[in-house]
Amino acid sequence: MQTQRLLVILGLLWGVAQAETWQVKVTDNDGDPIAQAAVYVSSQTSPPKPVKPKEIVIDQIDKEFVNHLTVVRTGTPVSFPNHDKIRHHVYSFSAAKVFELPLYQGSPAKPVVFDKAGVVNLGCNIHDWMSAYVLVVDSPFFALTDSHGIAQLELPDGPGYVLSAWHPQLKSLTPDTLTIAANTPHNAGLVLTMNLKKNVRAIRLPTELGLNIGYR
Amino acid sequence: MSGRSACRRNSALILATVKRFRHFTRFRSRLLFYIIGLLLLVLAGVFVVVNHIFRQNTEETIHHELVVTERVFLRLLSERSQDLSQQATALASDYAFKRVIATQDHDTITSALINLSARAQADAAFLVALDNTVQIDTLRPEQAGQAFFSPALLEQAEREGVASRLMLVGRKPYQVIVVPILAPEPIAWLCLGFLVDNPVLAQLKQLTQVEISLLSEHGQTLQVHATTLPAPTPQQLPLYPVQSDGFFWHTGQERYLSRLVTLEQQADGKLVALIERPWSKALENFYRLQWLLLVIALFSIGLASLAAAWLAKSVSKPVQILAQGVQAIGQGDYRHQVQIDSTDEIGQLGLAFNSMGTQLLEKEKIRTLLGKVVSPVVAQELLNHELVLGGETREITALFTDLAGFTNISEQLSPQDLVALLNGYLTEMSAAISAHAGVLDKFIGDAIVAFWGAPVTDTAHAQQAVACALAMQRILQDLRKDWQRRGLPLLYMRVGINTGLAVVGNIGSIDRLDYTMIGDTVNLAARLEGANKYYGSGILISEFTYQHVSGLFACRELDKVRVQGKQQPVAVYEVIAEHKQLSVRQRQLCSGFAEALAAFRGQQFQQAQGMFGVLVEQHQDAASALYLRRIEELVSDGGRVGFDGVYDLAK
Known part of the structure; x- marks a missing residue:
C-alpha cells in the first residue's frame, strides 16, 4: 500500500x-x-458531554443510497427507508457494524444503531452497485x-x-x-x-440508469 | 542412256526401297518410344515443378498457419482467462461467502473457499486480505500470513477490477485469477488458480490442430510442464537455433516446424508456448497429390501408347502397301494399284503411285505396239529419244524382197486365205530379219524392205544382210514344203541387196512418220531385187556389198550394169551360199561361169558360147542362157563397135 x-x-x-x-x-x-x-x-x-444523538435517515431512491457518505456520532440510530417500488436488502459486513435488513419495502421497523466508531460500508444484496458509507465518529464535531x-x-x-x-x-x-x-x-x-484512489466497485449498467444507450 | 543400265538402276532403287521398308517395320515401336519418352520427360518436369512448388507452398502454409495458430492460441488463452475471470467474479459476489468472511472464523472461511473453488473447478484458491497478506492458501496452507506471491497481480486487480496471469505456482503452471470480494466495496481478494496441464493443451490442440507444449525457460534450458506431443517427451529441451522470423526446426520423434511464443515474462524466467506442426502431416496432401499424379501419368502413358500405336499403324500401313506396290512394279506388274483411303500426303502419294503405274502401263503398251508396227530396235530408239524429223547420212545395207508370181496367186485365193498366207510368210521373214539384227522398214504388200547399219551402228551390216537373205531363202524353202502339203501354189522370193551411203531418219509428217532410208543406194537395192527376174537368180548384191561379204559368202559375178544417172558401171553378183557350205556342183558352176564370162568380155564369143552352152546343159543355169542370147544378138549384129560388156539395168 x-x-x-x-x-x-x-x-x-x-x-x-x-x-x-x-x-x-x-x-x-x-x-x-x-x-x-x-x-x-x-x-x-x-x-x-454525552448527548443522545438524533435519528438519522439514509434513503434508498432509484436504487441508490442517499447520501453516499453520512457522518454520525457513536450511538446514532439510522433508519433506511426504501422509496423504491422494489425491495432492497441492506447489509454491512464492516467490522464497525455488521447488520442486515433482509428484503424489505418502505421503512424498516427499527433503526440501526451505530454504536461503534469506524467506517461502515453499506451495500444492497440484490444491487451490487449500491454502495454508501457511514462514518461513525466519537465526536459530535464533524x-x-x-x-x-x-x-x-x-x-x-x-x-x-x-x-x-x-x-x-x-x-x-x-x-x-x-x-x-x-x-x-x-x-x-x-x-x-489526502490522496484518493479509484475504488473497485460494481458498475451500474446504463439500462439501470434509465439511459437508453443499450449494451455495447 | 541405254535401256539396260536404266533398268539396272531401277532394280537397285527398288531393292534399296524394300530394305528401307524393312526398317520401317520398326517404325511403330520407334514412334511409341519417342512419344512415351517425350511424355515421360514432360511428366517428370511437371512432377519436379509441382513437387518444388508444393513443398515451398507447404512450408509457407505451415509458417502462415503457425503464425495464425499463435494468434488463435493466444486468443484462446485470453478467452479462457476471461471465462475464468468471469467465473471468479461471479463466485466473488456470492453473498453467503461475504457473510462467511464477516464471521472472521478462519476454518469456516477456508471450508467455504474450498467449496467455492470447487464450483469453478479451480485447482487452487487463495484468500488475500486488503493488506496483501495471504489468509488462506488451499495449495500450500503454510503460506498463510505470508505476503501474496504476486503483488503486481493484486495491484492490477485493484486497478482493473480483475487480474489474470499465467504463472508458475509451486513449479506448476497455473492460470491465476484475482478478483475483489465486494461488500459492496472490496473487503478481500479472491484468487483462483487453474492448472494448465495436458488435458487443457489437448483441448487447445483440438481447436488449432497444432502440437502445443508449455515450457518455462530458465537460462539455456526449457522445462516442459505440459505438452500435446506423444509421450515420452524429454523434460528438458535444448534451445534450438531460432530463425529470424521466429521459426525453427525441432526434430523429436519426427520433424516439426516450431515456433516459440512468450506467454509471460517474469523476473526469474519466462513461460513460453512451443507450438509446432509435424512436417509429414503437412505433406499429407502432397502425398495424395503424388498418387494422383502417378495415376494420371500411367493413364496418359497408356493413352499415348494407344494413340502412338494407332498413329504408327495409320502411317506404316499405307507405306507397307506402297512398298508392296513398288515391288510389284519392279517385277513388271504395271497393273498393280494401291488402295489408300486417306486424303493426306500419304493419300496423295498413293494417287501419284497409281498414276505412275498407269503411265508405265501406257508406255509399255506403246512400246509393245511400236515393236509390232516398227522394228523393235527402232521402237526402242524412238522411245529413248525425242522424236525429231530429219536424218543423217550413214553407210547402210538395204534389202528388198519380193515374191515372184504373187499377183497371179492372189486371184486364185480367197482374201482370208491370201492374208493368212501372207501373214505367215511375213511373220517368218520379219522374225529372220530381227534374228539378224536388221531393221524391218516396211511391208509393201508381199514386198519387204529392211536395212542394217541404222539406227544402231553395226559394222557387219552387209554380212548380216546377206546372211539374213540366205536364211530367208532357207525358211521359204521350208514354207514351200508346207504350202505343197496344203496344196497351195509355190512361191519364190527375189532378194536385192546394196550397200552404201543413205539418208536414214524419221521421214514423214510430225503426225505420221517412218524411220526409213532414202537415196541411190536404196534405189539400186530395189533395182537389184527386180533384176533377179532378168538373171533368174534368188539373191542379187551389188559390188559394194560384195566387197564386204566376199570372204564369207561364195558369189558369182553375173554382170556389169550401168545404173541410171551414173557413169560408173556396177558389177552385180549372185549369192550362192556360205563358203563352207558350197557344194562341188556349185563350185563348178561358179568357176565355169567365171571362165565363160571372161571369154565373153574378151569378145571370144564363139568360145564363150560353147562354155555357156555347157553350163546351161549341165546346170540349167538361167544366167548362162541369158549370155547365150546376148552372144547370138552380138553375132547377128556383126559385132558391135565399142562393146564393153556393160548393160543397162533398165533392160
Missing part, C-alpha cells in the same frame, strides 16, 4: 467566544479541492466539505483538537489527521491533504 502522506499543521486556538466556526480545506496533492470529504474531531482534550473542498466546523473553545479527514476513496486505510493546538487563530487557513 501507498505510504500515507500526512500534513500536520500546528495551531493555537484562543477560546474567547462560546463557539467558533472553523474552515478547513481538504485538497489532494495537486492542491485541487476535494468535495464530500468528512472532517471531524478525532480526539479532544476534554470529552464532550462536517462534509463543499464543492470548494471547504468544511465548516463549529468547535467550542477548547485546549486543542486533532482533526481527521476521511473520504471513501482515501488511499490509506487510516484517516488523515490534523492536530489543532490551542490558541490557533480560527482563520489560520487550515488545509488537510
Whole structure:
C-alpha cells in the first residue's frame, strides 16, 4: 500500500467566544479541492458531554443510497427507508457494524444503531452497485466539505483538537489527521491533504440508469 | 542412256526401297518410344515443378498457419482467462461467502473457499486480505500470513477490477485469477488458480490442430510442464537455433516446424508456448497429390501408347502397301494399284503411285505396239529419244524382197486365205530379219524392205544382210514344203541387196512418220531385187556389198550394169551360199561361169558360147542362157563397135 502522506499543521486556538466556526480545506496533492470529504474531531482534550444523538435517515431512491457518505456520532440510530417500488436488502459486513435488513419495502421497523466508531460500508444484496458509507465518529464535531473542498466546523473553545479527514476513496486505510493546538487563530487557513484512489466497485449498467444507450 | 543400265538402276532403287521398308517395320515401336519418352520427360518436369512448388507452398502454409495458430492460441488463452475471470467474479459476489468472511472464523472461511473453488473447478484458491497478506492458501496452507506471491497481480486487480496471469505456482503452471470480494466495496481478494496441464493443451490442440507444449525457460534450458506431443517427451529441451522470423526446426520423434511464443515474462524466467506442426502431416496432401499424379501419368502413358500405336499403324500401313506396290512394279506388274483411303500426303502419294503405274502401263503398251508396227530396235530408239524429223547420212545395207508370181496367186485365193498366207510368210521373214539384227522398214504388200547399219551402228551390216537373205531363202524353202502339203501354189522370193551411203531418219509428217532410208543406194537395192527376174537368180548384191561379204559368202559375178544417172558401171553378183557350205556342183558352176564370162568380155564369143552352152546343159543355169542370147544378138549384129560388156539395168 501507498505510504500515507500526512500534513500536520500546528495551531493555537484562543477560546474567547462560546463557539467558533472553523474552515478547513481538504485538497489532494495537486492542491485541487476535494468535495464530500468528512472532517471531524478525532480526539479532544476534554470529552464532550454525552448527548443522545438524533435519528438519522439514509434513503434508498432509484436504487441508490442517499447520501453516499453520512457522518454520525457513536450511538446514532439510522433508519433506511426504501422509496423504491422494489425491495432492497441492506447489509454491512464492516467490522464497525455488521447488520442486515433482509428484503424489505418502505421503512424498516427499527433503526440501526451505530454504536461503534469506524467506517461502515453499506451495500444492497440484490444491487451490487449500491454502495454508501457511514462514518461513525466519537465526536459530535464533524462536517462534509463543499464543492470548494471547504468544511465548516463549529468547535467550542477548547485546549486543542486533532482533526481527521476521511473520504471513501482515501488511499490509506487510516484517516488523515490534523492536530489543532490551542490558541490557533480560527482563520489560520487550515488545509488537510489526502490522496484518493479509484475504488473497485460494481458498475451500474446504463439500462439501470434509465439511459437508453443499450449494451455495447 | 541405254535401256539396260536404266533398268539396272531401277532394280537397285527398288531393292534399296524394300530394305528401307524393312526398317520401317520398326517404325511403330520407334514412334511409341519417342512419344512415351517425350511424355515421360514432360511428366517428370511437371512432377519436379509441382513437387518444388508444393513443398515451398507447404512450408509457407505451415509458417502462415503457425503464425495464425499463435494468434488463435493466444486468443484462446485470453478467452479462457476471461471465462475464468468471469467465473471468479461471479463466485466473488456470492453473498453467503461475504457473510462467511464477516464471521472472521478462519476454518469456516477456508471450508467455504474450498467449496467455492470447487464450483469453478479451480485447482487452487487463495484468500488475500486488503493488506496483501495471504489468509488462506488451499495449495500450500503454510503460506498463510505470508505476503501474496504476486503483488503486481493484486495491484492490477485493484486497478482493473480483475487480474489474470499465467504463472508458475509451486513449479506448476497455473492460470491465476484475482478478483475483489465486494461488500459492496472490496473487503478481500479472491484468487483462483487453474492448472494448465495436458488435458487443457489437448483441448487447445483440438481447436488449432497444432502440437502445443508449455515450457518455462530458465537460462539455456526449457522445462516442459505440459505438452500435446506423444509421450515420452524429454523434460528438458535444448534451445534450438531460432530463425529470424521466429521459426525453427525441432526434430523429436519426427520433424516439426516450431515456433516459440512468450506467454509471460517474469523476473526469474519466462513461460513460453512451443507450438509446432509435424512436417509429414503437412505433406499429407502432397502425398495424395503424388498418387494422383502417378495415376494420371500411367493413364496418359497408356493413352499415348494407344494413340502412338494407332498413329504408327495409320502411317506404316499405307507405306507397307506402297512398298508392296513398288515391288510389284519392279517385277513388271504395271497393273498393280494401291488402295489408300486417306486424303493426306500419304493419300496423295498413293494417287501419284497409281498414276505412275498407269503411265508405265501406257508406255509399255506403246512400246509393245511400236515393236509390232516398227522394228523393235527402232521402237526402242524412238522411245529413248525425242522424236525429231530429219536424218543423217550413214553407210547402210538395204534389202528388198519380193515374191515372184504373187499377183497371179492372189486371184486364185480367197482374201482370208491370201492374208493368212501372207501373214505367215511375213511373220517368218520379219522374225529372220530381227534374228539378224536388221531393221524391218516396211511391208509393201508381199514386198519387204529392211536395212542394217541404222539406227544402231553395226559394222557387219552387209554380212548380216546377206546372211539374213540366205536364211530367208532357207525358211521359204521350208514354207514351200508346207504350202505343197496344203496344196497351195509355190512361191519364190527375189532378194536385192546394196550397200552404201543413205539418208536414214524419221521421214514423214510430225503426225505420221517412218524411220526409213532414202537415196541411190536404196534405189539400186530395189533395182537389184527386180533384176533377179532378168538373171533368174534368188539373191542379187551389188559390188559394194560384195566387197564386204566376199570372204564369207561364195558369189558369182553375173554382170556389169550401168545404173541410171551414173557413169560408173556396177558389177552385180549372185549369192550362192556360205563358203563352207558350197557344194562341188556349185563350185563348178561358179568357176565355169567365171571362165565363160571372161571369154565373153574378151569378145571370144564363139568360145564363150560353147562354155555357156555347157553350163546351161549341165546346170540349167538361167544366167548362162541369158549370155547365150546376148552372144547370138552380138553375132547377128556383126559385132558391135565399142562393146564393153556393160548393160543397162533398165533392160
